[in-house]
Amino acid sequence: MPSPTVPSATYRLQFSKDTTFTDAVELLPYLDALGVGGLYASPLLESGAGSNHGYDVVDPTRVSQERGGEEGRRALVAAVRDRGLQFVLDIVPNHLGVDVxxxxxxxxxxxxxxxxxxxxxxxxxxxxxxxxxxxxxxxxxxxxxxxxxxxxxxxxxxxxxxxxxxxxxxxxxxxxxxxxxxxxxxxxxxxxxxxxxxxxxxxxxxxxxAVRVEIPEVFEDTHREILRWVHAGEVDGIRVDHPDGLSDPGGYVRRLRAAIGPRRWLLVEKILGVGEELPPSWPVNGTSGYEALREIQGVFVDASGAGLLTQFAAEHVGRKESLHAAEHTARREVADTILAAEVRRIASLVPVPEAAPATEEEPGEAAERVRAAVAELLCGFPVYRSYLPEGRSTLEIAVSVARTHRPDLADVLSSIRSAMLAEPRGLLATRVQQTSGMVMAKGVEDTTFYRWNRFVALNEVGGDPSRFGVSPSEFHTAMAAREASWPATMTTLSTHDTKRSEDVRARLAVIAEMPGEWIERMRRWSAAHPLPDPSFELLAWQNLVGAWPISPERFASYLTKASKEAKLVTSHVDAVPEVDEAIAAWPAQVLADADVVAEIEEFVGRISAPGRSNSLGQKLLQIAGPGVPDVYQGTELFEYSLVDPDNRRPVDWAQRRELLARLDEGWLPDVDASGAAKLLVTASALRLRRFRPEVFTGYRPLHAEGPAAHHAIAFARSASLVAVATRLPVGLAERGGWEDTVLPLPEGATDWQDVITGAAVDGSAPSLARVLERYPVALLVRPA
Missing domain, CATH: 3.30.1590.10 (Maltooligosyl trehalose synthase, domain 2)
Incomplete structure (x- = not known):
């Protein structure tokens, strides 16, 4: 497959009636100046009235009127082209909105x-x-x-x-x-x-x-308008939402690739498990980047904090439970309740001779065994979905896990397995594969990640909370693999779907460096202001300090959603009014307690500076590293948002324009709450990617030498670019700083410049105390 034409970096905009095509045209000078190479648009087809996301498309044959209509879309595309930028579009092939x-x-x-x-x-x-x-x-x-x-x-x-x-x-x-x-x-x-x-x-x-895009006529009807834009040269790249819901994701992306041509950028919103890769038969350029999020964030998490935080979580909740056990319990609950219709539909396809007909009122024992086996199988997959016949190994694992939990269902599970392998594209195999991802997403992301709250910075889409951080060696291995195998994949740190923004996670990562101090405070706070469930207390207090300062209204909205997703003491389906009222009232009660607020502010003050250091480090490694980085709207400044709809609040564009203008006058801001330092790092790295793309090739780990070497994470791209960031900043400060730690640079070159500060860096192994004197990150480049 020919190499696609990809942007140097993208900027994600969430279009709605409040952010129209006209608004985006007015933003383009700022985005152009920021250094992005492409505008990455949320879905633009006609969606439900007032939708702030666009994933509820109601008419795939026309562009959204609320967002600006066809005339507005064309004006936006023309403005994008005038700036020399690319246009990337998010599409939704799996479903249509039917609310109205x-x-x-x-x-x-x-x-x-x-x-x-x-x-x-x-x-x-x-x-x-x-x-x-x-x-x-x-x-x-x-x-x-x-x-x-x-x-x-x-x-x-x-x-x-x-x-x-x-x-x-x-x-x-x-x-x-x-x-x-x-x-x-x-x-x-x-x-x-x-x-x-x-x-x-x-x-x-x-x-x-759901719609059936596997049928050629349906594909044509649902994609005709989007492909019209593509063939008119108005779309350079496409991101496919939720391909795992389709009956044949591989067949779909092959058909879409044929329709858009080999040179357009094609990405799938695919959550990969640790070590999982996209099927080799898919003609795509990569994913929307959650695996990179896990790796980049993880290298800033101190693994030594796991012991105390694990012990405290077990003590506070009153039991010790592994993540695997928690996930299995939650997945079974989901399969047996909110996805029971899907399980029932699959069970009706299972060829088990002894499964006698049953009425709904008095189901037969055989039919019940089939339903139980289907549910157990769906809970056994180690990844979101197997792609038969390529993904046979994950099906075998799922069957083995299901047998472990329910050995009495071994005969039914064997029958399901045999039928799926005999017809890997048959209806039974299709339904199982479509539904396994649903059970995983609802059971893990939207249930377990709100229940298993040892350290919520890790409870993120695409994450694995049981793996406490990412070692530098694992990080470098992952980056090198990305450069070698998926150089055009997208990378991300925040999206419209993340549970909390990159800056909330960066601040919370500091807790792993000082778990004792955190535990002492949380014990006192939770005793003063308990919640209906101890596990939920872990979630609430961590998110409160992570997003601080936050209004009681915003936090009450978050806690209400989180408690419903956790399904421990209330839920969307079985609401408990008194519990809901107590949870909704909790933020105002906490924020009215002057003593507790003072302690929270003192603790947030303690972790904010190292949290900002982590934020800058994450951003630099993302933008400088392999793949195509995406910046989610507003996150070029420090942005402390929680799960949607909190992360879709209006962005203060005027503030960002003003700060960028000051930076362009030579201002080197402090690393403070204004976020200007993050804007400086973001713009410096984005501009370099856009205007000197030749230096962003290859990948080579660099290793600092000296007493504080493990506090540096660094790599080279080509022989002319080096990125270095500070990790575990609390520990670095406690040990007295960098001292005589140095960073050997590629090929002994001595003529480097930090594009963030403009400072010259001399020597083949400069002192990190000098390189990182102004900021906790540096992006070194050699003259062209």
């Missing part, structure tokens, strides 16, 4: 005409299961059905703000309830969606209905 039925013309047609609809095959609907179930009614289904009404012309059925079509000839007579019984759909309680839904969803989100 009338907003989605395809869904409306399906509900109107049922199987006779032109779009009946576009959605992944189990038509043999009867009418399409729409879980939008209140819990008391009988009462809710009594509240249905008809429009004046009897062409629409209504339930409060929800509106649905009435098929021709079915609404002329009868009550709303009688008309409802004649439709191709049935309105049911929202509680029935998890177990009985008749269409595949995006994870457990019933308002996002």
């Amino acid at each position: 039925a009338k907003a989605n013309p395809w869904w409306w047609d399906v509900l109107t005409h049922g199987r006779a609809s032109r779009y009946a095959g576009h959605f992944d609907i189990d038509w043999d299961a009867g009418p399409v179930l729409l879980p939008i009614l209140d819990a008391d289904e009988e009462k809710a059905l009594s509240e249905l009404s008809l429009s004046d012309d009897r062409s629409e059925l209504r339930y409060y703000e929800h509106v649905f079509p009435v098929a021709s000839g079915t609404g002329d007579t009868g009550s709303p309830q009688e008309v409802h019984e004649r439709q191709h759909y049935r309105l049911v309680s929202w509680k029935r969606g998890a177990a009985e839904l008749t269409y595949r969803r995006f994870f457990d989100v019933s308002t996002l209905a």
Whole structure:
């Protein structure tokens, strides 16, 4: 495959009604000056009204009107081209938004005409299961059905703000309830969606209905507008959202590659397990970069802090539980509850002769064994998804793990395995593979990562919290492998999906260097202000100091979402009002306690400076390292955000423009709360990547020498570029600094300049005390 034309770096913008194409045109001079090589846009097709993310596309045939419409999109592309930048687009092939039925013309047609609809095959609907179930009614289904009404012309059925079509000839007579019984759909309680839904969803989100892009006609219909932009030369790269939800991800990316050509940049949003790689048959240039996030962040985490933090977490929670056990428990809960409909659908495909027919009211023992085996299998995968036939080894692991947990189901598991291997592209194998990623994501990312809270800086998308940090040798091995195998992959530190921003994680990493001090404080604080669950206390206090200062409203919103995801004392499905009220009130109570606030501010003051050092180090290693770095909107300054929607708050662009202008006048700011130092590091590295790309080739670890050598992490790109960052800054300060530690440079060259400060660096092995005198990072380059 020819090498793609890739940007030097990208800048991710979240488009919405509040950030339109016109707004982006006005931002381009700033982004151009910052040094990025491409604008990386969130999905731009017509989405749900007011959507701040765009992943709920309701009409794939046209661009979003709220974001600026076709005229605005063309103006943006023209402005991008005038700046010599590239345009990268995020697309959503897995699903369409169906929250407001009338907003989605395809869904409306399906509900109107049922199987006779032109779009009946576009959605992944189990038509043999009867009418399409729409879980939008209140819990008391009988009462809710009594509240249905008809429009004046009897062409629409209504339930409060929800509106649905009435098929021709079915609404002329009868009550709303009688008309409802004649439709191709049935309105049911929202509680029935998890177990009985008749269409595949995006994870457990019933308002996002999966589409079948494996069918050529559906691919054409869903991609026609995007490909029109591509063929007009208006799109240089594509990032594919959630490919694991597709029936055949490999086939999809091969079809998409054929459609966009070999020279355009093609990435997949794929979360790789530690050591996992993309299937070699996929003609893509890499992922959206979560594996790089784990490696880059991890090298700033002190592994020696694991012991005390592990002991404290077990003591505080009252039990010692491995991450593996916690993940398995959470995955089974997810498979048995919110994804029960998907498990049931798979179980119906399993060829087990003794599985006798069963009614829903009195399921037979054989059918129950099949369902249990499917659920257990889905919980056994070591990665999000196997890609048969290439991914056979992960299926074997899943079967083995499932047998370990349920040896009594060995016969059923063997039957499932045999059927999947016999037809790796058959319906059973397809459904299992589609669903295993859902169970992993909902059970691990969205449950365990809110429960297993030893050290939440590691509880990140693509992370492995059981691995306490990344050693320098592991880091260098990963970077070298990326340069050798995936040089055009994206790298990231923050995205719209991360659990907390890169700067929150960088600050929390400091706790690993001073676990005793943290434990002492948290014991006192949690005694003064307990929460309904001790594990949740670990999560709350770490995030509070990580995001400090934060308003009680913002933190209450975060804790409410986090508690529902954890599902320990309340949940989205089974809310406990008194618990929800206590959690929502907690931030205001804490922030009203002057003594506790004073202690928090003292502790945050203690960890802020080393946290900023970590932030600068992470950013430099990301931008200077292998791959194509992405900067998530606003994170060129210190940005202490938590999970969405907190990380989609408005960005103060005026502040950033003003600071960048001052930097360009020669200002070297202090490393303080203004974030100007991070902007300086970001802009310096981005500009060098854009205007001297020839120095960003190859990868070679560099090793400091001297008493503080392990506090430096450094590498060379070509023979003309060196990046060096400080790691474990608390320990470095405690030991008295760098002393006579030096950094031997490539080929004994002596004519270097730090592009961040402009200072000359002489000598083949300069003193790190001198190189890092002004900032905890340096980016050294030789003259062109």
